[in-house]
Amino acid sequence: MTEPAAPIVILDKSQMAENIGAVARVMANFGLSELRLVSPRDGWPQERAWATASGADWVLDGVRVFGSVAEAVADLQTVFATTARSRETRQPVRTPREAARILYDDRASGLGVGLLFGGERAGLETSDIALTQGIVTIPIDPRHQSLNLAQAVAINAYEWRTLILDAPPPRFREAEPPAPGQLLLGMYEHLEAELDAGGFFHPPEKRPSMVQNLRVMLGRAGFTEQEVATFRGVITALSKGRGRVLAKLAAAKRQD
Amino acid sequence: MTEPAAPIVILDKSQMAENIGAVARVMANFGLSELRLVSPRDGWPQERAWATASGADWVLDGVRVFGSVAEAVADLQTVFATTARSRETRQPVRTPREAARILYDDRASGLGVGLLFGGERAGLETSDIALTQGIVTIPIDPRHQSLNLAQAVAINAYEWRTLILDAPPPRFREAEPPAPGQLLLGMYEHLEAELDAGGFFHPPEKRPSMVQNLRVMLGRAGFTEQEVATFRGVITALSKGRGRVLAKLAAAKRQD
Structure with a gap:
């Protein structure tokens, strides 16, 4: 069985090119390769990203830049927003493990899937979260909530990789897929x-x-x-x- | 911790009083006690039900009768319809184990929860399934799909009981509950x-x-x-x- 293509990682309004490079690196660590940037603060490309990507150049070389989250998710059916702010909205909240399983099944069913992350400081806007199919909340200690962007990507990418290695039989969607x-x-x-x-x-x-x-x-x-x-x-x-x-x-x- | 009250079992257009008694019996086996009947073919009460309930009289004594599925689920927020016909509708399809977990969490959150079963011959009408929050499909061998009504109740009641004995911490709903x-x-x-x-x-x-x-x-x-x-x-x-x-x-x- 060929493994399903990994989810697309979407970074909204990322500030530091070094962080984009770090994200590309952990993506490569765990087998993810497609990266989209929404309005990166300092424009794109940025040399410093390649400097911190530790050789994951193919991820950065393939980056696509978008002007809004709406455009970046326009062709995707299942996108989860990673955020700790789960009580503000009535969208489903999942653990990274639960989310990985859904993305795995949906990808195997031929859908376009992605993981959306907010900028380092401001996080995601609720109007952008509203365009996704739900929230992923990483179970971090409430006494120290601040999580580095690349770590947040890493946790999710690790769960994806763990699932791929375990290779459970995908639960294919039998019904019509959701609209992009x-x-x-x-x-x-x-x-x-x-x-x-x-x-x-x-x-x-x-x-x-x-x-x-x-x-x-x-x-x-x-x-x-x-x-x-x-x-x-x-x-x-x-x-x-x-x-x-x-x-x-x-x-x-x-x-x- | 007191365990959450068990789901209400709703039987739509059941035909045989003996089957209603058998359902009451397995409900009692697994700790369920509240039974609702929608338009039972031969009316209610029926002495033969008590004869097959093997002493689960309190379940039958407490039966409430309704004229439609809509009325029987009017006060409930989370109801799953047990049916094998999962491809006809765009509603979520779950295993009995998955459904039990949701009912457990929702019940612990104070919601009214139930399991809906169709009549022996005709099963559930799709217009009634449309009034539920999703479908439960029991993983039976496709070469022999016909499952006895009381067995279908038993599988679901067993999953509920297993969960109660395992007593996982309920995942309380933090958001507003769904409307009844x-x-x-x-x-x-x-x-x-x-x-x-x-x-x-x-x-x-x-x-x-x-x-x-x-x-x-x-x-x-x-x-x-x-x-x-x-x-x-x-x-x-x-x-x-x-x-x-x-x-x-x-x-x-x-x-x-």
């Missing part, structure tokens, strides 16, 4: 546009948190591509009367 | 009424399967009570323009 990130985002934006038109978001300053809550609660359902289309049909069906009847009203007024 | 069945059903019916008004369900003969697909895809999200309220607000916001503007149109016409 870009289709979900399109659906969210469709819903939000119609809700804007319907005056749903008030007071306006609450719009961001309301949008995020909607994305999280719908995201948990793991819609398939077909279900995304169905739900967009639902949005249209619920809102279309408004436009159509408004047009009739306007036409009636013109006749007055 | 009756609130979900109210939300579904609200959505479907508005979709009816918007002409979403066509052709009409496809309405039942479209309704079911919507319920399954939304049900997977496990909305909290607050999220049910939010989503009902979404439905209203999306559809309210229609009614309001239709009223204006009617008023405008009256003035002509």
Whole structure:
């Protein structure tokens, strides 16, 4: 059996090129090779990354840079966000071991899978976490919560590697796979546009948190591509009367 | 630590009173005591049930009878449907061991939990499975799939009991619990009424399967009570323009 390709590692707004190199190194240690950077603070490429990668040049050479988390996960179906902030959101929270198993099964089922990590200082924004399929929380001592970025990647990569070596039979997805990130985002934006038109978001300053809550609660359902289309049909069906009847009203007024 | 109260067993359209008695017996074997019957074919009570319960009279004496699965699960938050038909629906499929663990954790968290079983011949209707939080499939040999109702209950009750004796520390839900069945059903019916008004369900003969697909895809999200309220607000916001503007149109016409 060929082992499933490893998850893609996505680093959001990483600050230090040395840390990017260190991440590339631990990725190589544990058999991961595909690295994506979202808005690295100092741009890309950065020579210092290669200096700290200890020869894991192929990881750095293959880096792809994106302007947002949404773009970086657009082609992926299963992405977990590694963060300790598990109580702020209603998304599933898993251990690294549990997450590795899901990524293993999903990768074996042909899905695009990834692990998202926040920047060294600020961590991940909740609006970006809302675009993932759940949270991975590393069980660290609460008296000393601060975990180095490369260590966080290492723990997850180690769990992946352990699983690969153990080579359990993958539990293939028999059902339709979930839709990739870009289709979900399109659906969210469709819903939000119609809700804007319907005056749903008030007071306006609450719009961001309301949008995020909607994305999280719908995201948990793991819609398939077909279900995304169905739900967009639902949005249209619920809102279309408004436009159509408004047009009739306007036409009636013109006749007055 | 007191052990969490065991899951409620729900039998849908059971045919033979003897089987109801046998179910009560294995429930008692493994420490389960609360039994609900949905539309038992021969009515209730049936003396033959007590005859086969082998002394588990307290289970049968406490039976509650319901007219529909929806009513039987109305006060429960986590219900799993035991069925082999896992490919027909997009609901999560779990082993009995996995399901027991979730029920254990949810029960310890104060939620109402249950296991739903179909009738001897017909099994569960997919529209009723759609009202549950997922499917439990017992790993039986595909060359001989037919499993006796009481055995199906027994396997699940045994897994529950094994877990209770092992007494792992419950993983309490820290987040808000999911809404009980009756609130979900109210939300579904609200959505479907508005979709009816918007002409979403066509052709009409496809309405039942479209309704079911919507319920399954939304049900997977496990909305909290607050999220049910939010989503009902979404439905209203999306559809309210229609009614309001239709009223204006009617008023405008009256003035002509």
